[in-house]
Each structure stands twice: as C-alpha cells, then as structure tokens.
Amino acid sequence: xxxxxxxxxIAAVLAGTPLLLGALGEILTxxxxxxxxxxxxxxxxGAITGLAGSYYYEQAVIKAGGSVSGVLSALIALLCSFxxxxxxxxxxxxxxxxxxxxxxxxxxxxxxxxxxxGNFFGEYIGQKAGGYVAxxxxxxxxxxxxxxxVLSDIPVLGKLLFQYNWLVYFxxxxxxxxxxxxxxxxxxxxxxxVGESPATADAAGIDTTKYKYFATVIGxxxxxxxxxxxxxxxxxxxxxxxxxSGYGWLAVALVIFATWSPLRGMLVALVFGGLTIMRMxxxxxxxxxxxxxxxxxxxxxxxxxxxxxxxxxxxxxxKSCGTNYFRExx
Amino acid sequence: MKKKVLGVLLSAAMVVGLLGGCxxxxxxxxxxxxxxxxxxxxxxxxAKEDIKVGFVHISDPSDMGYTYNQEIxxxxxxxxxxxxxxxxxNKYNVPEDAECDTALRELVDAGCNxxxxxxxxxxxxxxxxxxxxxxxxxxxxxxxxxxxxxxxNMHNYFASIYEARYLAGIAAGMKTxxxxxxxxxxxxxxxxxxxxxxxxxxxxxxxPDVTMDIxxxxxxxxxxxxxxxxxxxxxxxxxxxxxxxxxxxxxxxAEENGVWQVGYNNDMIEAAPKASLISARIDWGIYVTEAVQxxxxxxxxxxxxxxxxxxxxxxxxxxxxxIAAEGTQEAIDEAKEKxxxxxxxxxxGPLKGTSPEGETIEIAEGDYYHEQEEKSAPSWCYIVEGxxxxx
Numbered sequence: 001x002x003x004x005x006x007x008x009x010i011a012a013v014l015a016g017t018p019l020l021l022g023a024l025g026e027i028l029t030x031x032x033x034x035x036x037x038x039x040x041x042x043x044x045x046g047a048i049t050g051l052a053g054s055y056y057y058e059q060a061v062i063k064a065g066g067s068v069s070g071v072l073s074a075l076i077a078l079l080c081s082f083x084x085x086x087x088x089x090x091x092x093x094x095x096x097x098x099x100x101x102x103x104x105x106x107x108x109x110x111x112x113x114x115x116x117x118g119n120f121f122g123e124y125i126g127q128k129a130g131g132y133v134a135x136x137x138x139x140x141x142x143x144x145x146x147x148x149x150v151l152s153d154i155p156v157l158g159k160l161l162f163q164y165n166w167l168v169y170f171x172x173x174x175x176x177x178x179x180x181x182x183x184x185x186x187x188x189x190x191x192x193x194v195g196e197s198p199a200t201a202d203a204a205g206i207d208t209t210k211y212k213y214f215a216t217v218i219g220x221x222x223x224x225x226x227x228x229x230x231x232x233x234x235x236x237x238x239x240x241x242x243x244x245s246g247y248g249w250l251a252v253a254l255v256i257f258a259t260w261s262p263l264r265g266m267l268v269a270l271v272f273g274g275l276t277i278m279r280m281x282x283x284x285x286x287x288x289x290x291x292x293x294x295x296x297x298x299x300x301x302x303x304x305x306x307x308x309x310x311x312x313x314x315x316x317x318x319k320s321c322g323t324n325y326f327r328e329x330x
Numbered sequence: 331m332k333k334k335v336l337g338v339l340l341s342a343a344m345v346v347g348l349l350g351g352c353x354x355x356x357x358x359x360x361x362x363x364x365x366x367x368x369x370x371x372x373x374x375x376x377a378k379e380d381i382k383v384g385f386v387h388i389s390d391p392s393d394m395g396y397t398y399n400q401e402i403x404x405x406x407x408x409x410x411x412x413x414x415x416x417x418x419x420n421k422y423n424v425p426e427d428a429e430c431d432t433a434l435r436e437l438v439d440a441g442c443n444x445x446x447x448x449x450x451x452x453x454x455x456x457x458x459x460x461x462x463x464x465x466x467x468x469x470x471x472x473x474x475x476x477x478x479x480x481x482x483n484m485h486n487y488f489a490s491i492y493e494a495r496y497l498a499g500i501a502a503g504m505k506t507x508x509x510x511x512x513x514x515x516x517x518x519x520x521x522x523x524x525x526x527x528x529x530x531x532x533x534x535x536x537x538p539d540v541t542m543d544i545x546x547x548x549x550x551x552x553x554x555x556x557x558x559x560x561x562x563x564x565x566x567x568x569x570x571x572x573x574x575x576x577x578x579x580x581x582x583x584a585e586e587n588g589v590w591q592v593g594y595n596n597d598m599i600e601a602a603p604k605a606s607l608i609s610a611r612i613d614w615g616i617y618v619t620e621a622v623q624x625x626x627x628x629x630x631x632x633x634x635x636x637x638x639x640x641x642x643x644x645x646x647x648x649x650x651x652x653i654a655a656e657g658t659q660e661a662i663d664e665a666k667e668k669x670x671x672x673x674x675x676x677x678x679g680p681l682k683g684t685s686p687e688g689e690t691i692e693i694a695e696g697d698y699y700h701e702q703e704e705k706s707a708p709s710w711c712y713i714v715e716g717x718x719x720x721x
Contacts, residue, residue, distance in 0.1 A: 007565040126392035144586050236582035240553040241423055280562035289548050289721055305341050
C-alpha cells in the first residue's frame with residue numbers, strides 16, 4: 001500500500017511537470033491581461049524544436065568527430081524550445097497587442113498552427129533521418145533521473161524527492177520564482193496592474209504594451225519548455241506524432257484550477273498528473289478504465305463550476321483578461 | 331442562491347451520469363464462425379501501369395512500430411511488382427473516426443483500384459465505403475467482418491502473429507529474474523488477448539513459475555500512456571515488458587528503468603539497445619503483394635487471408651545476444667520447428683480460460699484451440715491462469 005502510494009506520487013510528479021510548465025507560462029501571460037489559448041500549439045512548437053536542437057547538435061558534433069556533451073545538448077534543447085514557444089507567442093502578441101485582433105480566435109489559431117508545425121517538422125526531420133528521429137544515449141541520460149550524492153540515497157525520501165529529471169526541479173524553482181516576482185517585486189506589481197486595469201496602469205505611467213509583450217512572449221517560451229518535456233522526457237527523446245496530445249489544454253484548465261497562483265499551480269499540477277495516471281496504480285474493482293481516463297476532465301469541469309460560484313475577488317482571473325487595451329477608447 | 335443550487339445540481343448530475351455509464355463495455359464478437367463463400371470473381375485484370383494502390387494508416391512510419399512495419403510491406407510489394415512511386419498513395423495519421431471515411435473516399439477519388447486499411451477501428455468505415463464503390467477492392471488488416479459483410483470487394487487479412495509471440499515469450503521467460511512479466515496491451519479485444527496469452531504460454535513453456543501482469547492503454551497508439559503504463563508495470567515488479575501497442579515507448583521506458591523488453595512490429599534494438607531482447611514481427615509484404623498481383627491477373631482476392639510461421643508471414647527479429655539469456659536462440663529454434671511441424675500448438679490443452687465477458691473455455695489434454703484457421707482475425711479471447719489483468 002505504502003509503496004504503491006510512493007510510486008503513484010513519483011508518477012504523478014512526472015506526469016504533472018509538463019502541465020505545470022504549461023500552466024506557469026499561461027499564468028504569466030494572463031497576468032498581463034492576455035488570454036492565450038495557444039498553449040497546446042506553443043507546446044508542440046517547443047516539443048519539436050527542443051528535440052531538433054539536440055538532434056542537430058549531436059549530428060554536427062558526430063560529423064566533426066567530437067563527443068556529445070549531455071549538459072550542452074540539454075541546454076540547447078531548453079533554449080530552442082524556449083525560443084520556439086516565444087516565437088509562437090510573439091505572433092500572438094503582435095496580432096492581439098499591436099493589431100488588436102480577437103484574443104480567443106488568435107489563440108485557437110495558434111494552437112492549430114503549432115500542432116501542424118510540430119507534426120510537420122517532426123515527420124520531415126524523421127524522414128530525412130531515415131524514418132526515425134531519436135537522440136543519442138548521452139542526451140537521453142541527461143534527461144533521465146538525476147543522482148545527487150547522499151540526498152538521493154536516503155531511503156524512501158531520496159526516491160520520493162531527489163531522483164527526478166532536472167526539468168522537474170527547474171519547474172518547481174520557476175514556480176517559486178514566479179510567485180516571488182508577482183507578489184514581492186515592483187515589476188510584478190506593475191504587471192498585475194496591467195492585467196487588472198490597463199487604463200489605470202497606463203495613467204500611472206506604466207508602459208502597458210511593453211509589459212504585455214514581455215509577459216506573453218516569456219510565458220509562451222515557458223509553455224514551449226513544457227512541450228520539450230513531452231518530447232525529451234515522456235517519449236525519451238523520440239519524436240512521436242501528436243506527442244503533446246491535449247496536455248496544452250489541460251494546462252489552460254490548470255491555470256483556473258490554480259486560481260492564477262504559481263505556488264498553488266504546483267499542487268494542482270500534482271493532482272492533475274496523479275489523476276491522469278491513477279488507474280495504473282490504484283485499482284477499484286469494476287471501475288472501467290475509461291472512467292479513470294475521464295477524471296482530469298471531470299475535475300476540470302467541477303473546478304470551473306466551484307470557482308465560478310465562489311466569486312472570490314482575490315483568486316479571480318485578471319480583470320482585463322481577454323480584452324485588448326486601446327488607449328484611445330478610454 | 332439559485333445559481334449555487336443549480337451549480338450543485340449540475341455537478342451532481344454529471345457525476346451520476348458518469349457512474350451510470352459504467353456498464354460493461356461491449357466487446358467485439360469475433361467468435362462467429364460463418365463463412366459465406368464468394369461466388370463472383372473480381373473484374374478482369376488491370377494493366378500494371380494502370381493500377382493504383384491506396385493505404386490508410388493510423389500513424390506514420392516514424393512510430394518505428396506498427397505503421398513502419400506496414401510501410402516495409404508496401405515497399406516490398408512495390409519492388410516485387412515494379413510499381414512507380416505515384417502508383418501508391420499513403421494516408422498517414424488517420425484517426426479511427428469519420429476522418430477514415432474521408433480518407434477512403436479521397437483514395438477512391440484519386441483513382442485507387444485497391445485500398446488497404448491497416449487499423450482495427452477502420453473496419454466499419456471500410457464496410458460502408460466498400461458497399462458504395464463495388465468496383466474498388468478494399469482490404470482491411472486485423473478485422474473480422476468481411477466474411478459476414480456480404481460484399482465481394484471487402485477482404486480481411488492478418489498473419490498468425492500469436493505463433494511469433496509464443497516464440498518471443500520464450501526469450502522473456504528465460505530472461506526474467508523476478509518471474510513476473512509485464513504487458514502493455516492496447517484493448518481488451520481478441521486480437522490483443524490472443525497475442526498476450528500466446529506470449530505468456532511461450533514464457534511458461536520454459537519457465538513454469540512465471541506470471542504476467544497486463545495493463546491496457548485503451549489506444550492503439552498513444553506513446554505517452556504506453557510509457558506510463560510500462561512504468562507502472564515496472565513498479566509492480568515486472569522485469570520483462572512486452573507490448574501490443576504501436577510505438578517504441580515501452581522499449582525506451584524499459585531501458586530507462588533497467589529492465590528488459592520484447593517488442594512488436596519492429597526490431598526495437600535500435601530504440602533501446604540495452605533493453606530490447608527480440609521482437610515478434612509480421613511480414614505484411616506477402617499479402618499486399620499477393621493482393622495487388624491478384625488485381626493484375628484479374629483473380630479473386632480471398633475473403634480471409636492468414637498465413638503464419640511456416641510461410642514466414644510472421645517471424646522474429648534477430649535476438650539481441652548481448653543481453654539474452656544463454657540458450658535462448660536454441661530454445662526458440664527448437665520450438666519453432668515443433669510449431670511448424672505441428673508437434674506442439676500454442677493453445678494446447680490442458681488449458682482453461684475466462685473471457686472478459688465471463689465466458690469460459692476448457693481445452694482438453696491432447697486437443698488444441700484452432701486459432702486463426704477459419705477466419706483471419708484472432709478469436710482466442712480467454713484469460714488464462716497466471717495472467718493478471720490490472721484494471
């Protein structure tokens with residue numbers, strides 16, 4: 001029983017991390033008043049560029065006769081996926097902030113674009129590589145669980161806390177840093193002001209356009225890293241068609257579940273991750289697997305119902321979210 | 331207040347609706363044994379240059395599994411018959427829903443004379459479209475409805491993969507140290523159950539103490555779930571993972587967690603050199619070549635086509651001798667000979683099993699279950715002792 005719970009916890013963390021990254025990116029975006037529904041698309045873009053970055057780096061090194069460095073390969077994947085996600089978000093930002101296009105439609109379009117982008121280049125690179133893109137063992141090892149001396153060897157706790165891949169810790173640190181940024185820093189305060197009431201922020205002398213651009217683009221980059229987690233960790237550095245498969249949408253739901261708080265995001269990502277893999281660890285006799293598979297979505301609907309009924313001022317969506325700010329319209 | 335009550339009511343309704351939907355899932359009934367012979371012959375032959383072949387695939391060859399293996403068969407056929415590249419049209423990544431219908435019609439519109447649909451869930455759409463276009467031949471892999479459909483232009487084909495799985499099971503049975511195998515299974519359908527039972531019986535033939543845990547992914551091709559299921563099986567103490575799912579995710583997961591793996595569809599040693607022992611494979615090329623050749627000759631394509639080990643329609647990828655247990659190759663070769671000669675059978679009595687619907691079967695000593703002999707689709711859907719379905 002105890003060991004089952006342990007395994008469930010570990011699997012939940014692994015399944016929840018891409019969700020957390022996607023949700024963190026979207027929280028940052030929404031804090032600036034932009035509702036970017038393109039998370040799925042940006043994750044796809046991050047997934048393929050991260051993998052492609054590592055893959056082409058390896059090919060180049062092998063061609064030059066050198067040996068592949070796992071750390072460098074991982075960093076390249078991180079950078080590439082961040083840039084790809086940012087690029088997707090930049091398109092979105094330009095359309096909604098500068099051209100003031102409808103945010104919902106633009107976001108949905110970005111999802112469709114990003115999904116196609118990911119799958120197209122995934123197949124393209126695969127076919128050029130002889131039908132199959134896979135990174136080398138060195139890169140795979142860089143994305144598998146880490147071994148910290150002493151800490152990882154503690155019985156039970158070591159396995160529970162100190163044996164994940166580095167992206168898990170990266171996501172946790174990012175969540176904490178983001179919470180600090182929102183609540184403790186001047187820039188974070190300004191950003192929240194932009195998200196709540198851009199007109200007020202504008203009157204106070206805050207450059208709303210700059211804030212919106214930066215938050216959305218960086219948020220998109222973080223979503224891209226979440227996508228890279230799917231291609232590098234979940235599918236072990238092998239491109240598979242449609243590997244993000246709905247995780248981006250779950251991340252959007254998670255933002256609401258987390259009530260726009262990065263710290264609570266960690267907890268709910270764990271719960272969501274747990275719900276997606278629960279049937280493999282906890283067996284309720286007679287309950288069909290399909291019901292288990294529905295759980296994350298059922299939870300989302302329930303949370304939406306509950307949060308919309310609570311009407312808490314503190315844990316609500318930034319007020320201007322979804323509408324574009326146009327100074328001349330004041 | 332009203333809003334709150336309504337909200338609570340709606341949520342409650344949803345939960346009740348969910349629980350109400352928990353009925354037993356209807357499974358495909360593959361046990362019928364009617365066989366209506368086809369009377370009319372196919373149209374007279376089509377010149378080789380005029381033939382156009384269409385394929386509908388659930389994934390694309392980058393899965394390095396099922397669709398990749400299908401693609402190899404297509405290439406074999408193309409080479410054997412000398413077809414040009416533009417005579418073959420592939421539709422990749424077609425889901426098992428109305429998009430399949432669209433894909434089939436697009437292939438007909440493109441002028442295909444013969445269309446192969448390669449995933450189980452395509453069958454209903456194939457049946458529907460085949461009825462509308464009697465001049466086009468439709469061949470569906472792994473299906474079971476052709477003989478009852480009453481359509482001259484619909485055919486089923488498969489290979490007796492259970493024989494290869496039995497042999498692959500030997501490698502797993504000899505390698506396992508925990509005496510516990512794990513199986514990433516797609517759906518509780520006869521095709522899957524027949525496969526894993528054969529795999530288990532193969533392992534048991536060399537290791538009487540072995541048991542096997544089976545977990546379903548409820549999808550033919552979902553690498554994320556496949557790897558999560560494989561991980562869960564490893565956590566349960568399984569040290570050889572096998573699969574009836576399309577991707578290499580179980581193989582890479584096994585390697586990452588330091589256990590072994592037996593593949594399906596493709597030699598997975600490249601994806602997981604330290605984990606993959608051997609793979610059971612189907613040579614789709616034999617059928618595809620025969621079917622297209624039949625079109626050229628103006629001959630009839632059989633309603634049900636199934637060949638096995640003896641015809642090399644199923645075979646094993648080379649054994650990974652670096653990690654396999656000693657004597658594995660010899661044991662496999664011996665069993666293979668006996669299977670071909672008919673000295674042993676995979677589903678041989680005494681054997682007892684229960685289907686997911688609660689049907690039981692008992693094979694007496696000296697008798698055996700005639701799997702895939704009358705119809706091309708597998709029909710063994712009974713879970714035997716030692717196999718533990720986790721759900």
